[in-house]
Amino acid sequence: MKDFNYHSAKDSKEASKLASSSSAFLAGGMTTIPSMKLGLATYKDLIDIKNIKKLSGIKVSGKSVTIGAATKHVEVSNSKDVKKAIPSLSSLAEGIGDPQVRNRGTIGGSIANNDPSADYPSACIALNATIHTNERKIESAKFFKGMFETALKKGELIEAIEFQIPEKSSYQKHPNPASRYAIVGVYVAKHKGDVNVAVTGAKSCVYNDKEMSKALSGNFSSSSIDGMDLDSSEMNTDMHASAEFRASLVVTQAKKAVDAC
Amino acid sequence: MIKSYRVRILIKGEIMGKISLEVNGRKVEKEASDNTLLSTFLREHLQLTGTHIGCDTSQCGACVVHVDGNSLKSCTALAADVNGSKVTTIEGLETNGKMHPMQEAFKKLHGLQCGFCTPGMVMSAVDLLQKNKKPSDTEIRDWLEGNICRCTGYQNIVAAVKEAATKM
Numbered sequence: 001m002k003d004f005n006y007h008s009a010k011d012s013k014e015a016s017k018l019a020s021s022s023s024a025f026l027a028g029g030m031t032t033i034p035s036m037k038l039g040l041a042t043y044k045d046l047i048d049i050k051n052i053k054k055l056s057g058i059k060v061s062g063k064s065v066t067i068g069a070a071t072k073h074v075e076v077s078n079s080k081d082v083k084k085a086i087p088s089l090s091s092l093a094e095g096i097g098d099p100q101v102r103n104r105g106t107i108g109g110s111i112a113n114n115d116p117s118a119d120y121p122s123a124c125i126a127l128n129a130t131i132h133t134n135e136r137k138i139e140s141a142k143f144f145k146g147m148f149e150t151a152l153k154k155g156e157l158i159e160a161i162e163f164q165i166p167e168k169s170s171y172q173k174h175p176n177p178a179s180r181y182a183i184v185g186v187y188v189a190k191h192k193g194d195v196n197v198a199v200t201g202a203k204s205c206v207y208n209d210k211e212m213s214k215a216l217s218g219n220f221s222s223s224s225i226d227g228m229d230l231d232s233s234e235m236n237t238d239m240h241a242s243a244e245f246r247a248s249l250v251v252t253q254a255k256k257a258v259d260a261c
Numbered sequence: 262m263i264k265s266y267r268v269r270i271l272i273k274g275e276i277m278g279k280i281s282l283e284v285n286g287r288k289v290e291k292e293a294s295d296n297t298l299l300s301t302f303l304r305e306h307l308q309l310t311g312t313h314i315g316c317d318t319s320q321c322g323a324c325v326v327h328v329d330g331n332s333l334k335s336c337t338a339l340a341a342d343v344n345g346s347k348v349t350t351i352e353g354l355e356t357n358g359k360m361h362p363m364q365e366a367f368k369k370l371h372g373l374q375c376g377f378c379t380p381g382m383v384m385s386a387v388d389l390l391q392k393n394k395k396p397s398d399t400e401i402r403d404w405l406e407g408n409i410c411r412c413t414g415y416q417n418i419v420a421a422v423k424e425a426a427t428k429m
Contacts, residue, residue, distance in 0.1 A: 001296045001298070002296065003294060003295065003296050004295055004296055005295055006278070006295035006296075006339060006341040006342070008341075008342075026339075026342065029337060029338065029339070029342065030319070030337065033298075033319075033337050033338070033339065034318055034319050034337060037298075037317070037318070038318070046295075046339075048341075048342050050342070074331075097406075097407070098322070098406040098407025098408075099332060099385070099388070099389075099404055099406070099407060100322065100325060100332050100333050100334045100385070100407050101319075101334075101407065103331045103332060103333055104333055104337070104338065178320075179320075180406065
């Protein structure tokens with residue numbers, strides 16, 4: 001790994017002051033460190049933000065669950081409050097990587113990285129999450145821009161993610177048997193008035209499937225999306241699954257999610 | 262937890278800082294460059310070579326150690342970012358020359374063949390039993406998701422963890 005300067009920031013202000021065009025924030029490091037070791041990313045400065053107390057913790061209010069950016073996956077999956085308010089979010093966290101990854105990896109890191117197969121971005125889209133940064137609030141629909149791309153500007157730090165509590169929800173994924181990343185993951189959430197069907201793993205970036213959302217908003221039953229023929233032209237093809245298979249998996253997982261709601 | 266305090270100096274053009282840890286109950290302080298991984302720090306700075314490096318890409322789990330009581334993959338953590346923590350490696354499990362019940366169980370039930378994955382497997386399994394005293398076969402297999410063994414086919418490893426659960 002190339003040399004860099006390690007800094008441990010005591011608050012968001014110091015963290016963003018240290019940021020530059022060749023720096024990265026370090027939380028759990030579950031993606032940052034492997035990418036640096038493989039030479040896929042190099043930084044002059046790594047700014048550790050996990051010791052910033054304000055960034056950790058879970059708060060539940062009547063309508064929303066707010067999770068600090070440096071909160072670890074294991075903390076989300078073990079939280080009784082999350083389990084009660086949004087059980088699907090708790091089980092999503094429990095299904096990320098392996099126990100050692102869950103002991104280190106953070107929700108903010110997962111979202112800032114925006115891996116096309118990551119689990120948390122789908123939760124943000126499905127649960128109409130608001131991303132709170134040190135500068136502003138960003139709606140999820142405007143946050144995830146493309147493969148590994150977000151609306152975050154240089155030096156902008158995610159502080160918390162606020163999820164809207166749905167009436168019903170479920171996250172179902174078809175995991176890669178080795179990495180446990182989603183080959184396809186579908187997060188279905190029924191809110192008052194509408195239904196979100198957030199899909200991860202299928203395309204270059206997480207998205208809300210409008211066709212399925214519309215069908216399920218009309219009739220919230222898996223029969224209303226049964227046999228739906230989704231357009232696979234923009235879907236990923238790799239050694240694990242073809243675009244056509246992914247298109248079919250999206251419907252299968254969405255049906256499973258609706259049935260589990 | 263020891264208070265985290267890091268002084269930084271420049272040695273031979275490398276940015277070095279002091280790493281203070283409590284490793285297996287012993288306080289250690291060493292200079293290390295900022296890009297030193299915890300696995301490297303343990304193996305090369307402290308000569309604790311029981312922690313193995315298998316894949317070095319955070320998949321195989323041979324490098325699992327405990328930091329402040331929780332298991333983590335030491336090849337995917339910087340020594341600097343666990344500064345001030347309590348670390349337990351495989352060398353820290355024995356008491357007065359007597360093997361830990363998990364080590365005994367792995368030995369008794371042949372939970373290893375070549376033994377390369379074993380330190381990580383044992384450390385991960387010990388963490389499981391801290392959190393779940395009587396895990397089922399499925400819970401053991403799920404927990405050991407991040408530990409790869411290419412010899413045993415896992416049967417004897419699962420049996421060893423179950424045996425250890427009756428002794429711990």
